[in-house]
Amino acid sequence: MTTPLLEATATIPTGRRRPLARRAALLGLSLLAAFAIVGPLLLADPSAQDLSRFLEAPSASEPLGRDDYGRSVLARLAHATRLSLALSALCVATALLLGTVAGILSAWFGGWIDAVLRAVSEAFVAVPALLVVLLVSALASGGSLWALYLGLALAQWVEYFRVVRARSGLVLGSPAVEAAGLLELGPAHVVRRHLWPDLRPLLGTLAALGMVTSILAMSTLGFVKVGLQPPRAELGLMITESFPFYDVAPWMSLAPIAVLFLLTVCFLALRDSKERS
Amino acid sequence: MRSPLPLPTAVAVVAALLTLSACGSGSRDGAAAEDTLRIAGPFEVHSLEPAADGEVFTRLQVSETLVTSDIEGELAPGLATEWSSSADGTEWSFELVEDATFHDGSALTPDAVVEAVERAAAVEASPLAEVPIEQIEADGSSVTFRLSRPDLTLPAVLTHYSTAVLAPAAYDADGHVTEVIGTGPYEVTELELPASISTTASPEWRGEQPAVAKVSFQAVGRPESRALMAVSDQADVVFGLEPAGREQVEGADGVRMESSLQPRTILMKVNADHPILGDERVRRALSLALDRESMADAVLREEELAATQLLPPSLTAWHPDLEPLTQDQDTARDLLREAGWSEGSGGVLERDGKPLALTLITYPDRPELPALATAIQAALAQVGVRLEVEVTNSSEIPAGQADGTLELALIAKHFALVSDPLVDIAAVFAPEGNDWGVMNWHDDRVTRAIDALLAGGSESAAAKNRETIVRTAHEELPLIPVAWYRMNAAVSDRVEGFVMDPLETTWRLTDLQWAS
């Protein structure tokens, strides 16, 4: 009930916050990040093969067993997690920066700047993201991470642009900014006190979702074997490579699946708790 | 307002849809179980042209070539019952089989053969383009080829699928094939490019009607999917399984693995003019670094496939007694040191401050190749060689050869595209190099031996020449053999009489019987 009928009760908090879910998500992400940072330093070379020990079952020295080339699944997992986290963070950061700056420019200046940026974004919207990623990664063949990074970032910036532009338009058109104009407080004030505080939580939510999207997109590209080259360890690639062995060596499949699921669920929980608070 | 579809209705629609599809599957499988042989293979069919994706139609026994090969790889009559050459080997005559009829009911005429063969000769990718043909003539019931110089390999070349004979009605005005009208025991009933073909026994077939009357072929790209089809009875014959899939099949009931050694070798093609690889010692070191048995065991799941020399033992004539290629990392390191490479940073050898880094190109069309490349990468790292593996389109290999940028390529080279390996070996060791053979390497002994073989001669001289070729290649390693190749198929117990043709000229569907 949104009517003023409840004016009297408006001060009584109704929505439940979820600090528990948020804390669990943060804990999970910190653990994964620690694994991704420390793991590659401590563990064996992820591409070191020991062909005589292929598909070795988990043991005390190799807690996750070995894959079909006798490589350490744990070491590969650590590298894959690091790659997923780092590359996704980079893609999200780039897309966020690009989209936010363009969105604010568009909303602030309007006119031809807005028209041009909007036209570009509309074109990007209608060009399938898949095509962008495919073409860009084909453009830089040889499995360079740059292509993957560029492709994913390019496919995502529009999202930030549209949201930021719409939101900034609302904020900049608000009485608060009009009042700031009448008080001649200047653009720095508008950005610091109006735009940024308003956009920050929104961007946080979007970035958490963007991480999920990027991680999933990377693993999916790994699955269709676009963008990455062996022996690079990547979660999607690991899942795909391990699939034929799902019945003889389930540890190979379960480990990357668990990490992938944990990563996305933690980011989603973080997003949800942000939205609710 | 007209209210949108109410939820219950929508639920009902989808439920109905799903049920319908389930029923559909039931009926289809039921029909299939009765009389259709279901084949699944990795390669898609994008074109009906014999020179492009023609092999699938010869394998399905829809179209036929003048000459074919038997299970031993020896030449056998196809559309031609017999053939002979003039004394100087420049004029070949092929006598056509009687009463052969195209699936559209028209009779096979020498003119139709000439038309088809001329089309093949015009396509650069066909081996026939290499044959020095001056003229092809229809002559009563035979076809005569006139050559500008003698070529003993012509009958073998005519086993190639690009020379398959289609009816004149198969072509449109521009010469594109619109329909595959062949002379084989099966005719195409349904065709959905790129993935599925259905055939049925043709009433026009001149021979005995085959026991298996209906055949369907489906192209399935992912090897793990194919393995699933094999074990869950969704296909009767499945080609191209990965080791993991083979294990699944071996562990499953009602389906078995069939295999035969193919005249194919997985090998590293080397740019012999490369500043690093031009040194024979480096090539030998690379070869010595490889633990072929373990690689074959881990990747191909069969230790015996580790290549001990260039050509597999199944090509008896081309498999002389040679010192087998083995792993010896110490010798490999010594050789590299001799060649001027010394310890560098990060475990990679260096010479004049430059690391020993090489790039290996391979392609994903055969799933073993990227896997073996990964294994090679790891093995070379152990002797201090940094190998970048680039999995890309196979055409990068000839392109890299053309512009000289190629360093190493891991390829699976078939040595009997036509039934006589000599044709391919002559091409592979051509002194000017070959896109799927040597690069910037030639040896006069080898060239002479090949010329002598092509010119014909006594069998003892030929055996000597063959050994010269193989031995020289074995010592100088312009091509570094890695593994031989076993072609395999998962075959359902519903089917009996399955025979694996190592040359894959046909799938010999006419020999199959339904298990009683």
Place this chain on the structure above:
Amino acid sequence: MTPRGAAYAGVLARRAAQGVGVAGLVSVLCFLIVHRLPGDAAYRIAAGRYGYDLVDEEAAASVRAELGLDRPAWQQLGDWVLDLVQLDLGRSLVTSRPVAEEVGYYLVGTLQLAAVALVLAFVLGAGMGVAAARRPGGLVDRLATGWVASVRAVPPFLLGLMLVVVFSAQLGLLPAVGHGDAASLVLPALTLGPGLSGLVARITRDAVVEVRASEYVQFAHTKGLAERWVVLRHVVRNAAVVLVPYLGVQAVILIEGVVVVESLFAWQGLGHALVHAVFWRDVPVLQATALVLALLIVVVNTAVDVLVLWLDPRPRRLEATR
């Protein structure tokens, strides 16, 4: 013209302009990028035509000569645009078949799969959303929230693999791969549908909660209107105003998402065509596929705009729905 008629015309004109613009952009971009791609196109095309290990220098040379690949890029682009204006998409460089025929075939495959998956997602998602909205914060709502998060966290290919393992390998109920018959459509659709249903459920739930709490629904109740008419006349329609644009977005995601599923299930669709065309440098097919994909997105967005306009007569600043 009535104001609403004008509004429809405006939407169509705007979208048509966008379609033309996007078509031009996509064609030129594809062309330029393909021309900048590493590797010699003639070799790639020859490999596509004659088999991956039969391509050689002579074959590439003959392809180059036949297709005029040695002409300047602008000439090739110009030819293509000229043909396009005459609605001729040309012939595939690899298969020599008419592009329109090939792309049309793949388009049908994609649309079949997308339509079934979308219906599935809608039924599953909307049903769950409506159920969750009955008692916000209740058990069903929390279960639905869990579902939304789970399906968002699992990439489609993983879901597909799991479905294949269960239904095809273990139970043997459904074919793992295939194209063309209804049975082979089930697993791909089941792979795509649930993933999309998450967002649909979430949007539906929020929209229905919001609409149910609205004063016009409250007023409809106190007017004495029976509950089911309140739901059908007011709740469904107003929730649809919120939901339809998201369904549009879903359809667009779906069209893109099918590539993975196509690969997994050997389903013949546009994604499949796209990957092959890039791999083989089949420029006409690539351009046509990209064009079709882009126009499909424009068409979906147009449909969404028109539908929203029909559902909701209020004037608004028309933003693109995605």
Place this chain on the structure above:
Amino acid sequence: MTDPRPGDDLVIHHAVVQHGTTTLADVSDIRLEPGRPLTIIGESGSGKSVLAHAVMGTLPPELVARGSMTIGAVPFDLADPTGRRHLWGRSLALLPQEPALALDPTLRVRAQVAEGVAGWRPRHPDASRMADERLARLGLTEVGGSYPHTLSGGMAQRVAYAAATIGGARILVVDEPSKGLDRHSLDRLADLLSAHVREGGLLLTITHDLELARRLGGDVMVMREAAVLESGSAERVLTAPQHAYTRALLAAEPSRWDFPWMRGVAATDAAAEPLVAAESITKSYGAAPLFEDVSLQVRPGERWALTGPSGAGKTTLGNALLRLTSVDSGSVAHSRATAGGRLQKLYQDPGHSFPRRVRLETAMGDVVRRHGVEAGRVGSLLEKVGLPHEILRRRPGQVSGGELQRIAIVRAMLPRPALIFADEATSRLDLATQATTMDILMTEVEDNGCALLLVTHDTALARAVTHHQVRLGSPDDVDIRSEDPVAVS
């Protein structure tokens, strides 16, 4: 269950509404008779709306009602909201507040009215005809095929009235009908409601608008903090109130104001350079002109009001005068005296005029720094408007509307403005709060010799505060007149 018969009374024996442990309404023995309307007045939060919804059975689920009422001889348990559902539309009807929100934006007006017909189902044979007749009787012949967004506030109110009463309900509960309506529309509504009573209907009206209560007559009940303070005939309660709160409420009506700043005669200097000079300005919204060819000059110290019904373009005109919005033709000139942030604006919703997620002191700090406000001025101004300094530690959402508007006044005063534009600045406040806030604003205006531009739909307020009024009706009907405030009072 038997349905109530015509002529029955409605008696609320006892009614308690609670949210958790907070009691929102607690009343007993309220009688509603045919022919005698009952109006409950009081400030927001007094529990009057909650009571109305408790009677209807439309309380949100988080509110719990207890008690009983009878309609004629039929008893109803207030704790059971479903027990009265079958009465809705046929015996018991609610005219909701904000009719613009109560009409489904996606349906045509006729369909929404027709839905109220008893036993409506799709393709009901008579519903559409009955709806058209009903609309015609309310003077709304043309609007049947229109969508709600095309209606004015008054028209939407009458459509909602048609939809609520077409089912034949005798008991009509009217919830805050004055929201967003100008006097004229409110008068028309009052006529409709009176007609309903004359025809033997029962009427329960919830309002904070004393003028409406006066016009409806009958009985009046004053509520505050969940309880009834006094009740009696409208005539008595509204002219001779007994309770101090009622007296304060009545005194808060602008027409009864008596503040020191009202006494000064308009200090206009016709020779002074105008702060703002508009020269035949015109502005359209889409194809419909808002105002045309308006010329206006505001000189230092002058107090101007822009009045008119909602949607007449008065805020747009105000914004045009401040050059916050562009005009289609004509020009607006500002004098040098207005430079440097000396034109200030107060907003209808002060919550929207501060940065939402920033502490008030941070936002104020920026103004202090920018305008070099001397130390202590913020503190002394806050003291003058009766707010503690600590209130600035909060964010805008944590401060009540009345307090926030006072903080907005403080902020507007910091640059020592030459002109303040108050855009419906008190229209969302209770009468008492409105009086306090206006007093604070006008005291500052008076002390600083500042000019005032007041936009309001309340003509009484305009007359109480300003010397010059511009009335915007239809675009060709702009009526500018100056009144001598002394002469008026």
